[in-house]
Amino acid sequence: xxxxxxxxxxxxxxxxxxxxxxxxxxxxxxxxxxxxxxxxxxxxxxxxxxxxxxxxxxxxxxxxxxxxxxxxxxxxxxxxxxxxxxxxxxxxxxxxxxxxxxxxxxxxxxxxxxxxxxxxxxxxxxxxxxxxxxxxxxxxxxxxxxxxxxxxxxxxxxxxxxxxxxxxxxxxxxxxxxxxxxxxxxxxxxxxxxxxxxxxxxxxxxxxxxxxxxxxxxxxxxxxxxxxxxxxxxxxxxxxxxxxxxxxxxxxxxxxxxxxxxxx
Amino acid sequence: xxxxxxxxxxxxxxxxxxxxxxxxxxxxxxxxxxxxxxxxxxxxxxxxxxxxxxxxxxxxxxxxxxxxxxxxxxxxxxxxxxxxxxxxxxxxxxxxxxxxxxxxxxxxxxxxxxxxxxxxxxxxxxxxxxxxxxxxxxxxxxxxxxxxxxxxxxxxxxxxxxxxxxxxxxxxxxxxxxxxxxxxxxxxxxxxxxxxxxxxxxxxxxxxxxxxxxxxxxxxxxxxxxxxxxxxxxxxxxxxxxxxxxxxxxxxxxxxxxxxxxxxxxxxxxxxxxxxxxxxxxxxxxxxxxxxxxx
Numbered sequence: 001x002x003x004x005x006x007x008x009x010x011x012x013x014x015x016x017x018x019x020x021x022x023x024x025x026x027x028x029x030x031x032x033x034x035x036x037x038x039x040x041x042x043x044x045x046x047x048x049x050x051x052x053x054x055x056x057x058x059x060x061x062x063x064x065x066x067x068x069x070x071x072x073x074x075x076x077x078x079x080x081x082x083x084x085x086x087x088x089x090x091x092x093x094x095x096x097x098x099x100x101x102x103x104x105x106x107x108x109x110x111x112x113x114x115x116x117x118x119x120x121x122x123x124x125x126x127x128x129x130x131x132x133x134x135x136x137x138x139x140x141x142x143x144x145x146x147x148x149x150x151x152x153x154x155x156x157x158x159x160x161x162x163x164x165x166x167x168x169x170x171x172x173x174x175x176x177x178x179x180x181x182x183x184x185x186x187x188x189x190x191x192x193x194x195x196x197x198x199x200x201x202x203x204x205x206x207x208x209x210x211x212x213x214x215x216x217x218x219x220x221x222x223x224x225x226x227x228x229x230x231x232x233x234x235x236x237x238x239x240x241x242x243x244x245x246x247x248x249x250x251x252x253x254x255x256x257x258x259x260x261x262x263x264x
Numbered sequence: 265x266x267x268x269x270x271x272x273x274x275x276x277x278x279x280x281x282x283x284x285x286x287x288x289x290x291x292x293x294x295x296x297x298x299x300x301x302x303x304x305x306x307x308x309x310x311x312x313x314x315x316x317x318x319x320x321x322x323x324x325x326x327x328x329x330x331x332x333x334x335x336x337x338x339x340x341x342x343x344x345x346x347x348x349x350x351x352x353x354x355x356x357x358x359x360x361x362x363x364x365x366x367x368x369x370x371x372x373x374x375x376x377x378x379x380x381x382x383x384x385x386x387x388x389x390x391x392x393x394x395x396x397x398x399x400x401x402x403x404x405x406x407x408x409x410x411x412x413x414x415x416x417x418x419x420x421x422x423x424x425x426x427x428x429x430x431x432x433x434x435x436x437x438x439x440x441x442x443x444x445x446x447x448x449x450x451x452x453x454x455x456x457x458x459x460x461x462x463x464x465x466x467x468x469x470x471x472x473x474x475x476x477x478x479x480x481x482x483x484x485x486x487x488x489x490x491x492x493x494x495x496x497x498x499x500x501x502x503x504x505x506x507x508x509x510x511x512x513x514x515x516x517x518x519x520x521x522x523x524x525x526x527x528x529x530x531x532x533x534x535x536x537x538x539x540x541x542x543x544x545x546x547x548x549x550x551x552x553x554x555x556x557x558x559x
Contacts (some may be wrong), residue, residue, distance in 0.1 A: 053437070074441070075437075076436050076441045076442070077439075077441075079439035082437075086433075091434060092434055093431070093434060094426070094427045094430045094431045094434055094435070095431070097426060097427065097430070101423055101426075104420075104423060105427055105435065108420055108439070109438045109439045110439045111439075113424055114419070114420055115419045115420070115421060116419060117418060117419060117420075118418055118419055118420050118423040119423075
């Protein structure tokens with residue numbers, strides 16, 4: 001279970017460019033919740049995910065992951081309970097290392113690293129098995145340098161790495177936005193498959209409203225640093241993109257055309 | 265160039281090769297350009313020389329030098345990680361501070377080891393002639409250190425070191441505190457540089473506060489020459505190429521110093537120019553190769 005209470009996040013606080021990215025956000029995720037996060041540019045979607053991951057100390061509020069209050073924890077310490085996939089496919093993996101070395105690094109997430117050999121022989125079968133599930137043939141290329149893989153392959157590998165040690169929460173920050181449409185769909189399907197199979201609590205940011213409605217059991221919409229819509233279950237399933245937009249503007253009461261172009 | 269000069273250059277190549285592998289660790293693996301080495305090389309020399317003159321066993325003196333080097337590296341790493349000082353500047357600060365510290369350690373600008381026992385003397389006592397003992401001993405030591413670095417970079421921690429240099433965001437997301445890794449990596453690198461300095465001092469019979477000048481440039485030149493001659497590809501190959509690059513570099517320098525055109529000859533003070541030309545040449549090679557390989 002994830003709990004965020006009264007979370008506010010400023011950037012450049014006190015400076016001329018001060019931005020209040022998130023304002024008094026409360027969010028509670030039950031175990032197994034697959035939540036899609038939408039909102040226009042600058043709404044605070046990425047800040048919410050990065051803040052939960054611990055990239056910057058919160059200006060107000062508390063956060064807990066599972067039984068731990070992680071408010072004061074540094075990013076690397078929170079990482080023990082968090083799996084992350086980034087928008088940029090180059091960020092999630094290490095280009096100069098090979099596939100099995102990347103997987104070995106991910107296998108040690110949240111566990112002490114010692115002077116044992118980094119990639120152990122008995123781990124390789126486990127790696128192959130994990131890679132087989134994504135169906136890209138990477139299981140036969142354990143020794144290939146990750147720098148040689150395509151963006152889609154790297155993102156799929158990052159998915160495997162983020163979920164290899166079951167995380168308390170999986171954070172997906174527009175992880176298909178940098179891919180071509182076909183690859184993006186494959187990665188989304190893979191995401192859905194892994195999240196369902198492992199029943200992972202997930203926050204997935206997307207710019208695509210249709211995707212936000214198709215995937216997950218709950219949807220939240222952010223606007224100007226606040227959660228302005230939170231629908232789940234039946235209500236979410238029956239929602240259409242047009243209804244979602246209507247709801248958005250009824251809450252917001254602003255001009256239609258501009259934001260439609262930003263959201264779709 | 266005489267056979268004796270070649271042996272001498274190879275010996276220097278091994279001695280400084282330990283430093284070069286250390287520079288490789290920061291410069292290439294951690295992506296942390298570290299100028300501390302200009303101070304930690306004489307630090308190692310000073311610590312080991314003073315220890316020996318105080319009756320410490322020569323091999324134990326090498327260990328003390330490594331500890332001192334590790335601490336010096338940690339200072340640079342702490343300045344960078346905790347105080348957010350740019351790595352280059354942080355290392356320059358440590359380097360100039362070490363100048364004063366080294367003079368304090370030696371209680372003067374240099375310490376002579378004339379008549380004192382060194383690691384080499386121990387070998388000679390076992391019956392090897394000095395002519396062969398030096399390259400053999402330093403070669404074995406350099407091989408051991410390089411082997412240890414290769415092994416280390418294949419361990420769980422070593423993989424985290426490699427990833428920290430390549431993609432700090434990724435390895436942070438995998439739960440690693442990159443500050444600790446930088447502390448460890450820069451510390452280890454400077455421990456190796458100090459070991460190299462300690463051996464150089466024992467070999468030449470004195471430690472001098474100015475013996476570190478140009479260490480980083482010689483180190484980088486060796487790394488780059490090694491990569492040019494022995495190629496990239498894999499961390500094991502990289503480490504070995506760095507060590508061998510050191511030997512090629514020292515032989516090339518010895519060759520250049522041996523050149524005579526009528527009345528003209530290079531002097532040791534031309535070394536900096538030769539080094540610069542060597543590095544430029546090595547950096548140009550891939551470009552030239554590309555041009556030639558075009559159909």
